[in-house]
Amino acid sequence: MINKSLKQLGAMLQSKEISSVELTQEFLNRIDRLNPEINAFITLDKDKTLAQAKHADSLLAAGKGTALTGLPIGQKDIFVAKGWRTTCGSKMLETFIGPYDADIIERFDAAGAVNLGKTNMDEFAMGSSNETSYFGKVQNPWDRSRVPGGSSGGSAAAVAARLCAAATGTDTGGSIRQPASLCGLSGLKPTYGLASRFGMIAFASSLDQSGPMAKSCEDMALMMNVITGFDKRDSTSLNREKEDYTRDLSKPLAGLKVGLPKEYFAEGLGADVAKAVNEAIAEYKKLGAQIVDISLPNTKLSIPVYYVLAPAEASSNLSRFDGVRYGHRAKEYGDLMDMYCKSRAEGFGAEVKRRILIGAYVLSAGYYDAYYIKAQQIRRLIAQDFENAFKQCDIIMGPTAPSTAFKAGEKADDPVAMYLQDIYTIAVNLAGLPGMSIPAGFAPSEDGKRLPVGLQIIGNYFDEARMLNVGHAYQQVTDWHTQMPEGIE
């Protein structure tokens, strides 16, 4: 049962084959057994969770259930949830209890879904390995000595280890797609503005976007129906008509023009990843897709641009964590400045501090034009690259990450090597486009483990339904997405 999709579990709930309480308890039991090692969940509240499951059962009994009613979902700990500890992976918020619900939490509640618990993440979503979390690193279920990716590493590991049926993530530079890739999952970052950022603790406001992490594109479509929608509490939320993301799942792919950016297959891409991605593309040809060679010439600039803009916004977004109203405050301090300095020095980890410093630097008088303004200009060029590319193709494909999961600690002391994990994903955030990663096979590790490879699918703005269709078609003819890691039974 643990390997069943949201769709299948939903059908079982609707037909009363199983109750939400039973299903939820099953996952809670698995968490009790496996989470102490995997460390995917950092906060559980079984009473709250089971109360929600009970409520869902009453909805189902009354025939008021919808697609996700009664289904246990892991929530990334970046989303503020009322009554739930919400840490964002930081000591700064170690004891912070959410006083209100994020938009996404409200939406899942309204759909009757069950909040199974809060998942681990890189501190303030800054990281690509989940190693910057104050609450400890997360194991990749495919090889426990390896990282699950980040920053939504807890959500990825939780779904991969079948500790929940699906989870939410957030993606600022690849934080949904890269861990999905490293953990053999499907993950989607929607067009910027489709999902509300209200209640999602901000890292880089102009890039942050929440999205689903699940076992299949079909499940993601169900989740997209819940996650997206206008929210007047977020000024960057787009007021568009609600879509049904399941509507095009089964459309044939014949005639689909797939663009392959040459920059995504150049130096830096692991041969094992390239092989799996190329095989996936061959599969698409069989499905009737037409391959087009394209170029995204400014790809190599996306990392430096990102590491100016994201830290700039973060340095300001994280100023509210000052120890005055909530969050960590140093026990002993002299004057006000001392309280700020000590509280922030103690409350933030090294990577967060690094980015705050970079951000404050690039915004400083005398450097602003050279860094921030220049980066904004290049950001526009990067968006133009995609605009041009979509004149030649319907969808862009390539690798999600340059490598499979790496060993814990391997890149922890080399920030630049870590930042390169996001070389193929960051440009999508800079352009505000939707991006998705789906399992595209496995590559063997040097120690003989099977490590998942992700295929990235980038769509034009608001083209999520087509992207899910493209992913679903592939998942109808392959079974990478249904395979489970060993040792989680």
Add this chain to the structure above:
Amino acid sequence: MEWEVVIGLETHTQLQTKTKIFSGASTAFGSEPNTQACVVSLALPGVLPVLNQEAVKCAIKFGLAVNAEIAPRSVFARKNYFYPDLPKGYQISQYELPVVGQGSMTIQVGSGDKAYEKVINITRAHLEEDAGKSVHGAQEGMSGIDLNRAGTPLLEIVTEPDMRSAAEAVAYAKKLHDLVQWIGICDGNMQEGSFRCDVNVSVRPKGSDKLGTRREIKNLNSFKFMQQAIEYETSWQIETLEDGGTIQQATVLFNPDTGETRAMRSKEEANDYRYFPDPDLLPLAISESDISKVKAEMPELPEAMKARFEAQYGLAHYDANALTSSRGTADYFVATVDAGSDAKLAANWVMGSVSAKLNAEDKEISESPISQSALASLIKRIQDGTISNNAAKQVFEAMWAGEGDADSIIESKGLKQVSDSGAIEAIVDEVLAANAAMVEEFKAGKEKAFNALVGQAMKASKGKANPAQVNEILKKKLGAGV
């Protein structure tokens, strides 16, 4: 050497919106600490700002009132600094692209013969949020934070360095204070901090076209203090320069107890605010039709009303100006005229007795115990000759004291003018008989003696005789005697 002072103002006006600029929390003044601090005011993790369109409307109104360019696209920026009453660690303001661009205002300086008009150029006006308040001393060894005010909408109005005296600066500040209340965007309450001025002062040798180094006097919340502070600051700067010193750019505070200004921080210590566009807010777009909608809701502006008063009622420029100094005064005047009063008489009464009484009792015109229609009924009794001007003053006093309406007071006090020509003739005859010497003087060519005789006749009538009739009858009698 002769010196010239150069002054520019930055004024923070608190906009009269029901809710805060980026959240739905109330802006009401004087509530228990932190009872008006919603999740956004508290800057909890994950909350986001949403612009209050009413604040934008206020900015457009102001732009229209000073004939300024209203930016079709303006940008909110974050001003980053740490302070306990600044919950986000940044203030949302506008920096490079403000909502209101260049405009101007005409001020009247001085009174009487020395009065003159001057155009003050507005550089810009931008929207921003206010900070909260630190409360010291409520608890031993601790400071409290009250975030009720955090997020209150402000329009910061910046002038060019166009003013050349404390009087000009105060005249501008008063005019601005009147204007923002006139157009209904600010309650003008200076005690509660709804209208706060920062004044930039520098001096230079007269005739120089180079600006001197300025010092900024922060947070002046009364016109009296502004006058004092500028005068002190100006002489301090001149003395410093004459003693061979130099002026350092600085922020200074005015101490009302000593009447002195004192440097708070110098420019070297100035913060780098790391301004950048707020990614949580879209650029503010204002269309021509947005502006037209606001325009349709705008009240008649003081300048237009002044011109109308001159044309429609034949008022003097000075009078029209005084009557349009505040919307309350103008409305009161118009209502008095509409209630049937002669316009010139109404103008005299409003600017004279009414205004003197209000000043003496420190009241707003809206608090006048004499309504516009009551004042009009008093003036009508002057117009129709029922009472004399002198009697009218007595009636006015009694009306102010709440003793009743004009007619009943005239009746009860017996102030009705005597217009019976027979009775007046009798009085005049008596006066002529009792003042033979004066009559002689008049006949000898002393015109003054005539006025003295009129005075005697008025006195004899206890002020009730119609002065015009006394004049006429007296003239006739004296003329007949020649």
